[in-house]
Amino acid sequence: xxxxxxxxxxxxxxxxxxxxxxxxxxxxxxxxxxxxxxxxxxxxxxxxxxxxxxxxxxxxxxxxxxxxxxxxxxxxxxxxxxxxxxxxxxxxxxxxxxxxxxxxxxxxxxxxxxxxxxxxxxxxxxxxxxxxxxxxxxxxxxxxxxxxxxxxxxxxx
Amino acid sequence: xxxxxxxxxxxxxxxxxxxxxxxxxxxxxxxxxxxxxxxxxxxxxxxxxxxxxxxxxxxxxxxxxxxxxxxxxxxxxxxxxxxxxxxxxxxxxxxxxxxxxxxxxxxxxxxxxxxxxxxxxxxxxxxxxxxxxxxxxxxxxxxxxxxxxxxxxxxxx
Amino acid sequence: xxxxxxxxxxxxxxxxxxxxxxxxxxxxxxxxxxxxxxxxxxxxxxxxxxxxxxxxxxxxxxxxxxxxxxxxxxxxxxxxxxxxxxxxxxxxxxxxxxxxxxxxxxxxxxxxxxxxxxxxxxxxxxxxxxxxxxxxxxxxxxxxxxxxxxxxxxxxx
Numbered sequence: 311x312x313x314x315x316x317x318x319x320x321x322x323x324x325x326x327x328x329x330x331x332x333x334x335x336x337x338x339x340x341x342x343x344x345x346x347x348x349x350x351x352x353x354x355x356x357x358x359x360x361x362x363x364x365x366x367x368x369x370x371x372x373x374x375x376x377x378x379x380x381x382x383x384x385x386x387x388x389x390x391x392x393x394x395x396x397x398x399x400x401x402x403x404x405x406x407x408x409x410x411x412x413x414x415x416x417x418x419x420x421x422x423x424x425x426x427x428x429x430x431x432x433x434x435x436x437x438x439x440x441x442x443x444x445x446x447x448x449x450x451x452x453x454x455x456x457x458x459x460x461x462x463x464x465x466x467x
Numbered sequence: 468x469x470x471x472x473x474x475x476x477x478x479x480x481x482x483x484x485x486x487x488x489x490x491x492x493x494x495x496x497x498x499x500x501x502x503x504x505x506x507x508x509x510x511x512x513x514x515x516x517x518x519x520x521x522x523x524x525x526x527x528x529x530x531x532x533x534x535x536x537x538x539x540x541x542x543x544x545x546x547x548x549x550x551x552x553x554x555x556x557x558x559x560x561x562x563x564x565x566x567x568x569x570x571x572x573x574x575x576x577x578x579x580x581x582x583x584x585x586x587x588x589x590x591x592x593x594x595x596x597x598x599x600x601x602x603x604x605x606x607x608x609x610x611x612x613x614x615x616x617x618x619x620x621x622x623x624x
Numbered sequence: 625x626x627x628x629x630x631x632x633x634x635x636x637x638x639x640x641x642x643x644x645x646x647x648x649x650x651x652x653x654x655x656x657x658x659x660x661x662x663x664x665x666x667x668x669x670x671x672x673x674x675x676x677x678x679x680x681x682x683x684x685x686x687x688x689x690x691x692x693x694x695x696x697x698x699x700x701x702x703x704x705x706x707x708x709x710x711x712x713x714x715x716x717x718x719x720x721x722x723x724x725x726x727x728x729x730x731x732x733x734x735x736x737x738x739x740x741x742x743x744x745x746x747x748x749x750x751x752x753x754x755x756x757x758x759x760x761x762x763x764x765x766x767x768x769x770x771x772x773x774x775x776x777x778x779x780x781x
Contacts, residue, residue, distance in 0.1 A: 336578040337585040338600040342562050344504075344621045347658075349563045352601030405656050406663045406774075410603045413764050420766045421650040428651040443652040444666030444774040446724045447764030450570050450604030452577045460563075460601040464658045493735040494742040495757040499719050501661075501778045506720045509758030567760045607727050607761030609734045617720075617758040 313398035316434045317388055324381060326357045328389040333359065341394045346402070348463045350390055352410075354455035355382035364454040368417030371456045377426030380409060383459035384427035388434060391463060402466035404431050404441035410458040413447040420445040427459055470555035473591045474545055481538060483514045485546035490516065498551045503559070505620045507547055509567075511612035512539035521611040525574030528613045534583030537566060540616035541584035545591060548620060559623035561588055561598035567615040570604040577602040584616055627712035630748045631702055638695060640671045642703035647673065655708045660716070662777045664704055666724075668769035669696035678768040682731030685770045691740030694723060697773035698741035702748060705777060716780035718745050718755035724772040727761040734759040741773055 311319065321328050333356060334340050342349045355363045355378075363379035365371045371379075384407075392398050409424035411417075424445035431439035441461070451458050468476070478485050490513060491497050499506045512520045512535075520536035522528045528536075541564075549555050566581040568574075581602035588596035598618070608615050625633065635642050647670060648654050656663045669677045669692075677693035679685045685693075698721075706712050723738035725731075738759035745753035755775070765772045 336600065336602075337582045337589065338564075339597045340599065342560060342597070342599045344560060344562050347562075349599040349619075351599040352603070403656060403658060405658050405661075406776075407652075408601070408774075410601075412604075415763060417764055418766060418768045420764070425651045432651065440653045440656070442654065442656045442663040442665040442774070443650065444722070444724075444772065445650075445766060446666070446762045446772060447726075448603045449572060449606045449763045450574055450577070452575060452602060452604075454575045458601065458603060460565075460599070462563075462663075493757065493759075494739045494746065495721075496754045497756065499717060499754070499756045501717060501719050504719075506756040506776075508756040509760070565758070567758075569761075605760045606729060606763045607731055607734070609732060609759060611732045615758065615760060617722075617756070619720075 313434055317398055320385060320430055320434060328385050332386055332390055340390045346465050348391060348465050350387045350461050352458045352460040353383045353386040354452055354458050355379040361453045361455050363456045365456055366414055367411055367456050368414035373419055373422060376411060376423040376456050379457040380423050380426035381430050383457055384430040387459060387461050395465060400465050401435055401438050401463050403438050403464040405462045405464055406442045407459055407461045409445040410448045410451060412451045412456050417447060420447050423457060470591055474555055477542060477587055477591060485542050489543055489547055497547045503622050505548060505622050507544045507618050509615045509617040510540045510543040511609055511615050512536040518610045518612050520613045522613055523571055524568050524613050525571035530576055530579060533568060533580040533613050536614040537580050537583035538587050540614055541587040544616060544618050552622060557622050558592055558595050558620050560595050560621045562619045562621055563599045564616055564618045566602040567605045567608060569608045569613050574604060577604050580614060627748055631712055634699060634744055634748060642699050646700055646704055654704045660779050662705060662779050664701045664775050666772045666774040667697045667700040668766055668772050669693040675767045675769050677770045679770055680728055681725050681770050682728035687733055687736060690737040690770050693771040694737050694740035695744050697771055698744040701773060701775050709779060714779050715749055715752050715777050717752050717778040719776045719778055720756045721773055721775040723759040724762045724765060726765045726770050731761060734761050737771060
């Protein structure tokens with residue numbers, strides 16, 4: 311399977327389509343390209359007009375739901391790269407992802423939440439998906455999203 | 468109007484001067500340049516010795532006040548680039564801004580706060596100011612600041 | 625003293641060894657190199673299997689303990705660069721560090737906490753250790769760590 315086919319496979323598995331317009335909630339741009347680097351804006355687990363996982367992880371949101379949220383965030387970021395570059399084959403390496411988790415004061419499994427995003431990147435991109443990562447627990451996120459993720463990718467010609 | 472004139476216009480509109488020394492609150496440096504990239508340290512809305520917007524957004528700080536805080540943070544970041552490079556004309560593109568908002572547990576308009584910073588960047592820099600963005604809600608910030616912003620810019624010769 | 629000797633000196637001063645395997649708590653990689661840039665994943669103050677400073681800064685964790693946590697995080701990041709490149713002499717410049725502090729709602733000395741990390745970088749690397757910095761107060765961190773730090777470094781041949 312190609313990277314794009316594996317992306318479509320993950321979309322099918324999650325039950326969401328990521329091939330339409332990716333909506334952005336403010337006065338900025340989803341992707342900026344500088345030389346061979348692509349910066350992707352912070353993604354919440356929005357599909358169409360709906361943020362599909364909202365609320366505080368460790369309270370009304372379970373670890374499993376939060377991992378799914380992280381997967382949707384990662385898929386959105388990949389969808390934006392695919393739209394920008396035509397194919398995910400162009401991704402040379404994911405350099406860095408930062409994963410912000412809206413959590414309770416006692417929730418400490420941010421790495422496990424972020425593993426949801428890392429699994430998507432590894433499965434879809436293979437070796438090119440092996441990234442550095444920072445995951446932290448924040449107090450709130452835009453639109454009450456449970457997870458937000460941004461990334462920097464190194465692209466190839 | 469040139470980018471520098473538009474910067475001065477925004478400073479006038481906000482009622483603050485950004486042409487003096489930009490104070491830094493610790494053992495680090497405000498800007499590091501690596502090749503054509505400029506990294507700017509996290510900026511709180513400090514003018515001179517005073518952080519002009521402090522407190523928790525959604526409680527004692529309104530959305531409008533927080534947007535103004537984000538504007539001051541963005542102006543500080545631009546002031547640092549102008550000091551470093553002589554003119555904002557040198558900015559080729561703002562690649563990424565990250566906006567941290569000290570907020571209540573129920574405040575979810577972080578994107579709207581960050582729009583304050585994005586408006587400054589777009590107005591002053593035009594197309595070069597179109598950036599990627601991540602905005603999150605944090606528990607506290609240095610000196611009880613309501614907003615903190617950092618950025619990476621691509622500079623040109 | 626060489627940079628590597630100064631690193632060993634700091635390890636001795638902290639009372640920890642940083643020359644073994646640096647454990648990573650999830651499905652990602654500690655360092656990614658892209659051209660001359662090295663991205664280092666978020667580091668908590670873990671030594672071997674133990675996170676040596678846990679809990680909320682401003683409550684059960686003092687400023688001094690948090691500064692020590694930041695020092696350990698910075699040493700871990702340097703240890704990873706040393707493992708990857710053979711010597712810290714290869715570091716041309718630390719471009720950016722981001723310091724996340726798990727704190728109380730009233731704790732505002734995040735810059736002072738981050739100064740712990742900045743002191744390590746400056747002492748070990750000299751001029752190459754002068755970096756940009758963002759420090760914020762978050763609600764929780766992986767494994768209840770008190771501090772987390774990530775960085776980007778520019779390497780030389």
